[in-house]
Amino acid sequence: MSRVQTLTLNVNGATHKVSADADAPLLYLLRNDLALNGPKFGCGLGECGACTVLLDGMPTRSCVTTAKVALGREITTLEGLGSRAALHPVQQAFIEEQAAQCGYCLNGMIMTAKALLDRDPHPGDETIRRELSRNLCRCGTHVEIVRAVQRAAQLLAEQASRERGARV
The missing domain is CATH 1.10.150.120 ([2Fe-2S]-binding domain)
Structure with missing residues (x-):
């Protein structure tokens, strides 16, 4: 039984709609659905920090944070800090x-x-x-x-x- 639904995520100041299971790790949606490769898959256990994003300004391990936890909150990835022309x-x-x-x-x-x-x-x-x-x-x-x-x-x-x- 599939639990795929349309989820709305606020990422780097833009609204994105993705079709996914709300219990999927946020990291998977960021990398696979939104092609944001700043956050990395490291350990998959929230221990190494490679997957860190800011969730309402707080460092959050996206490999162990479900998509539903991020709904209605501001997600900032490495790509959202600056650009090649204007680094943060x-x-x-x-x-x-x-x-x-x-x-x-x-x-x-x-x-x-x-x-x-x-x-x-x-x-x-x-x-x-x-x-x-x-x-x-x-x-x-x-x-x-x-x-x-x-x-x-x-x-x-x-x-x-x-x-x-x-x-x-």
Whole structure:
């Protein structure tokens, strides 16, 4: 007995209708139905963080979150942060600090860092490490990742300063 139905998802500021089982993992709909490949399938258990998206601004493991949990909520994927022409400051900082090797963990690191910086624009090293501790990186770029989050905080502060100056 199929439970496929039309689901409406709010992803990256746009409304999308997909035909799926409401109990399907959100990750599958994002990748397979919407062709959003920022979130990765890592462990499938919500342990590694590769599948992280923001659900109403909170880091959420999309491999263990059902589609029905996301209905009526704002889903943001890596693709929704910026574009190739205009990277989000967190994305820019990760590039500037060369905070990637294989890049598989990057989605989770960036999305978690974005949520952290939205809550705390000036986190200390301990806070950054604690927030990112549930995102696994097997390549050993932890030092660069922490530096990237610090750099992102700086870039966001500079951006906010420019925006305040433009309004005066």
